[in-house]
Amino acid sequence: MTTTGIRLHAPAAGWSIAADVVVVGSGVAGLTAALRCEAAGLRTVVVTKARLDDGSTRWAQGGIAAALGEGDTPEQHLDDTLVAGAGLCDEDAVRLLVTEGPDAVRRLIETGARFDESSEGDLELTREGGHHRRRIAHAGGDATGAEISRALVEAVRARGVRTVENALVLDLLTDADGRTAGVTLHVMGEGQHDGVGAVHAPAVVLATGGMGQVFSATTNPSVSTGDGVALALRAGAEVSDLEFVQFHPTVLFLGPDAEGQQPLVSEAVRGEGAHLIDADGVRFMVGQHELAELAPRDIVAKGILRRMLEQDAEHMYLDGRHFGAQMWEHRFPTILAACRAHGIDPVTEPIPVAPAAHYASGGVRTDSHGRTTVPGLYACGEVACTGVHGANRLASNSLLEGLVYAERIADDIVANGLPARVPQPVPHPEIPEHPLQTPEARFAIQRIMTGGAGVLRSAGSLAKAADQLQRLHTDAREALAEHGKTAEAGVDTWEATNLLCVARVLVAAALLREETRGCHWREDRPERDDAAWRRHIVVTLNPDRTLAVHTTDTTHFPTTLPPQAPQEQ
Numbered sequence: 001m002t003t004t005g006i007r008l009h010a011p012a013a014g015w016s017i018a019a020d021v022v023v024v025g026s027g028v029a030g031l032t033a034a035l036r037c038e039a040a041g042l043r044t045v046v047v048t049k050a051r052l053d054d055g056s057t058r059w060a061q062g063g064i065a066a067a068l069g070e071g072d073t074p075e076q077h078l079d080d081t082l083v084a085g086a087g088l089c090d091e092d093a094v095r096l097l098v099t100e101g102p103d104a105v106r107r108l109i110e111t112g113a114r115f116d117e118s119s120e121g122d123l124e125l126t127r128e129g130g131h132h133r134r135r136i137a138h139a140g141g142d143a144t145g146a147e148i149s150r151a152l153v154e155a156v157r158a159r160g161v162r163t164v165e166n167a168l169v170l171d172l173l174t175d176a177d178g179r180t181a182g183v184t185l186h187v188m189g190e191g192q193h194d195g196v197g198a199v200h201a202p203a204v205v206l207a208t209g210g211m212g213q214v215f216s217a218t219t220n221p222s223v224s225t226g227d228g229v230a231l232a233l234r235a236g237a238e239v240s241d242l243e244f245v246q247f248h249p250t251v252l253f254l255g256p257d258a259e260g261q262q263p264l265v266s267e268a269v270r271g272e273g274a275h276l277i278d279a280d281g282v283r284f285m286v287g288q289h290e291l292a293e294l295a296p297r298d299i300v301a302k303g304i305l306r307r308m309l310e311q312d313a314e315h316m317y318l319d320g321r322h323f324g325a326q327m328w329e330h331r332f333p334t335i336l337a338a339c340r341a342h343g344i345d346p347v348t349e350p351i352p353v354a355p356a357a358h359y360a361s362g363g364v365r366t367d368s369h370g371r372t373t374v375p376g377l378y379a380c381g382e383v384a385c386t387g388v389h390g391a392n393r394l395a396s397n398s399l400l401e402g403l404v405y406a407e408r409i410a411d412d413i414v415a416n417g418l419p420a421r422v423p424q425p426v427p428h429p430e431i432p433e434h435p436l437q438t439p440e441a442r443f444a445i446q447r448i449m450t451g452g453a454g455v456l457r458s459a460g461s462l463a464k465a466a467d468q469l470q471r472l473h474t475d476a477r478e479a480l481a482e483h484g485k486t487a488e489a490g491v492d493t494w495e496a497t498n499l500l501c502v503a504r505v506l507v508a509a510a511l512l513r514e515e516t517r518g519c520h521w522r523e524d525r526p527e528r529d530d531a532a533w534r535r536h537i538v539v540t541l542n543p544d545r546t547l548a549v550h551t552t553d554t555t556h557f558p559t560t561l562p563p564q565a566p567q568e569q
Helices: 028-039 074-084 090-111 143-156 227-235 267-271 295-311 320-333 333-343 399-414 441-452 458-483 491-512
Strands: 016-018 020-022 044-047 162-164 166-175 180-187 194-201 203-206 245-253 274-275 316-319 351-360 363-365 377-380 536-543 547-551
Touching: 020 028, 020 180, 020 274, 028 143, 028 399, 044 377, 074 090, 074 316, 090 227, 090 399, 143 399, 143 441, 166 194, 166 203, 194 274, 203 227, 203 399, 227 363, 227 377, 227 536, 245 267, 267 295, 274 295, 295 316, 295 351, 320 333, 351 377, 363 441, 377 399, 441 491, 491 536, 491 547
Parallel strands: 016 194, 020 044, 020 203, 044 162, 203 377
Antiparallel strands: 166 180, 180 194, 245 351, 274 316, 316 351, 536 547
16 A cells, blocks of 8 residues: 555644544444444544534435335335446445345434334335335434434433544544554634644544535535545545536525525425426426436436526426425425525425535445555545445435444454554655645635536536646645745635545546436436446546546446556546
């Protein structure tokens, strides 16, 4: 294992914590891994960027998918997942997900999560896009993520798991052999420590969530800046499938200039019978797919965009007026409140909706135990690429993936034990070579990505985006080389630098994949090409900060793959 040697420009660590396992992130994946490691007697530390209950999980409205209903089976769940993944799922990874999923959900319930039940006391299951059966468990109507987060946070606090809140992870610490030795981090504001420090541990679990903030409009919270993927790349890990960013079809449209986190209108609303209509009241998804509004998300997003282009419209509408006030208030109270806060009453009028960046199907490449290509570094949840989602995640599989693979990671750490010799981190270079982006670069990156690498892409738009991103990268390098200057180290500049890193990888992969598949839609290559592209694109970062890109031979993800001849980007 050869590391890149690249580190973010940051002050030296002024304090440290010793642990067996450090988990970075406090969503369903991170807290599940932490609880399981702690229960096995491992000294576990959870590091989270905001408060313990403020990650992406709590924003999840729809629910968690598992074959828990009468007549449903893991095999049927597998079939729906493979269809949604557009030929690029690793079937072995999906089979693990759907077979281990039901028991994992039951253990989550035992931990304290309370899901909605019918009058008979059974789980009240619903449908979402791409599912042929009712298999989505939900809580509080449309507050599933908040309930899961509550239960896990309470369990973490009850068991006394050590936590460091308001902490932005910076870089992976490694020993002379390239094995994981912990992480560096910066604690902001009200944390338990001040400034840059380190957690020394032989096992690191990345559960940092997504990177939706790389686009101007997203359903992701402001903390979703791709920190875990960028850290893994700098550490020498492989990243895969980053071109497959799922745009949620029905996000509350707040105007053409709306930026940042946008309110989500859950797929469960369509699962309960709401219809997509245009300004004339026409249900335009009927006839486009056998499931109409409940087709997989990429198909619905494309259907909405096509209609918008045909009619030169800025948005479409989601019509749930036939639900009536009682159903809106009982089943979708969060969505109802969000709409009304923006002057829209779903009880009496259709909701204006448009697609927005929602979920990264790709991420840090792992095997079936969550192991990355860096020894001792694990990844789970949205930051990871297990092969489960393929080219397009099936609705409500994300919470399940985080749950199942977090358990598998903890079991692997416990089963294989920790190194007999505690890894000693090698010193960081005294003069960092990796320049930082200015805080303003964040908005430039978002505009570049939205314009060139959004839902609709082409060779021309992607090439332009690649050039613009490269200019930001080159300008910062030249300023450092010629004047010895880089942006001042801080949360804003670290986040902007991470966003640029993941944006460059996403665009490089999207430009290379000359086909349309799942949520990767190339206007200039509108057809799916299984002969050439039923495989994964894998990217690593070279020590000189160029990107090395290769493709796998099949859809399967082994633990490691010998790289083919890299293509410099």
